[in-house]
Amino acid sequence: MSDVGESEPTPLKPDGPVLSEESKSPMQFTTSAAAKIASQPLPNYDPSVWGVLTAISNKARKRPQGINMLLTSNEHRIGRCMDDKRFQIDSNAISANHCKIYRKKVDEDMKCASVFLKDTSTNGTFLNWEKLTKVGPEVEVRHGDIISLSAPPQHGAAFAFRKAEEFVGENKRLKGIGIGAPEGPISLDDFRSLQRSNTELRKQLESQVITIDKLRSENRLAVEHHENEKKELKESVAKTLP
Numbered sequence: 001m002s003d004v005g006e007s008e009p010t011p012l013k014p015d016g017p018v019l020s021e022e023s024k025s026p027m028q029f030t031t032s033a034a035a036k037i038a039s040q041p042l043p044n045y046d047p048s049v050w051g052v053l054t055a056i057s058n059k060a061r062k063r064p065q066g067i068n069m070l071l072t073s074n075e076h077r078i079g080r081c082m083d084d085k086r087f088q089i090d091s092n093a094i095s096a097n098h099c100k101i102y103r104k105k106v107d108e109d110m111k112c113a114s115v116f117l118k119d120t121s122t123n124g125t126f127l128n129w130e131k132l133t134k135v136g137p138e139v140e141v142r143h144g145d146i147i148s149l150s151a152p153p154q155h156g157a158a159f160a161f162r163k164a165e166e167f168v169g170e171n172k173r174l175k176g177i178g179i180g181a182p183e184g185p186i187s188l189d190d191f192r193s194l195q196r197s198n199t200e201l202r203k204q205l206e207s208q209v210i211t212i213d214k215l216r217s218e219n220r221l222a223v224e225h226h227e228n229e230k231k232e233l234k235e236s237v238a239k240t241l242p
Helices: 026-038 165-174 188-240
Strands: 051-055 068-071 075-078 099-105 111-119 125-127 130-132 139-142 145-149 157-163 176-179
Touching: 026 145, 051 111, 068 075, 111 130, 111 176, 145 188
Parallel strands: none
Antiparallel strands: 051 068, 051 157, 075 099, 099 111, 111 139, 125 130, 125 145, 145 157
């Protein structure tokens, strides 16, 4: 699978006083870069992608695989020696199997899942500026967080995490087929879902109509049977009278 959007994210105007790039501290610069990336919707949205790690440090951007790591499986491992080269970072400071990022479902159908990061390295992994170690617990990763391998974000191979579901609604609207709705055009996926719902409702109504017809028929037969019994009873009584 190719990377999503290799171009640089479009800069946004920051709120509050504007600091020149030269006047920002390394931490401020890294945080600002991550915030800008997190605010950018995913171009060429692919439904199989649930998250993207976008390089924000020079070390991370030098990867020949591109600036983006697309997260499509429930678990991905990142390190110096990876079978999947998309998640390989060539640096002696990074362990062969450095860390893993994964989804953990919180309901049965995976509609609501949290993202977690677990360090498995020698030099540690940083979530924002908190160092994780392989003997430590997993930590939850949120949209806009910074993940850096082997050193703090301003010094290590740092990536900004974007959670695809933050932009799913918007991207589906952009791919809509133009059917009007109060909140905007309905997407093709929504339209197909409505079609399936209508089909199910029609089947249920047809089943109910058949049931009603059957009950009416049974009731009619019961009435006829009752009338026949009454008639036979009257005839029997009439025969016994002198």
